[in-house]
Amino acid sequence: MHDTETGHVTGTKDKDYNLIWFTEACLSNALRLETYIEDAQREGDSELADFFRRAQAESRKGAEQGKAMLSARLKR
Numbered sequence: 001m002h003d004t005e006t007g008h009v010t011g012t013k014d015k016d017y018n019l020i021w022f023t024e025a026c027l028s029n030a031l032r033l034e035t036y037i038e039d040a041q042r043e044g045d046s047e048l049a050d051f052f053r054r055a056q057a058e059s060r061k062g063a064e065q066g067k068a069m070l071s072a073r074l075k076r
Contacts, residue, residue, distance in 0.1 A: 016073070023066030030059040 010017055033056040040049035 019066060019070060023063055023070060026059045026063035026066060030056050030063060
């Protein structure tokens with residue numbers, strides 16, 4: 001655990017940086033999963049494609065929640 005970094009290096013407080021990182025990670029994951037879905041479909045594996053679709057939906061949900069929280073916090 002890093003007890004000293006509170007934005008001195010990044011210019012962004014850890015908690016805000018973490019929220020930005022989380023949102024970006026969810027968005028990237030949703031995008032990557034699109035490729036995984038296509039790969040599974042190409043192989044005729046609908047079970048795996050459905051699994052990746054559910055995971056993608058959760059990533060999108062996390063991204064939407066992260067964006068909403070960022071928006072509210074940036075207005076402060």
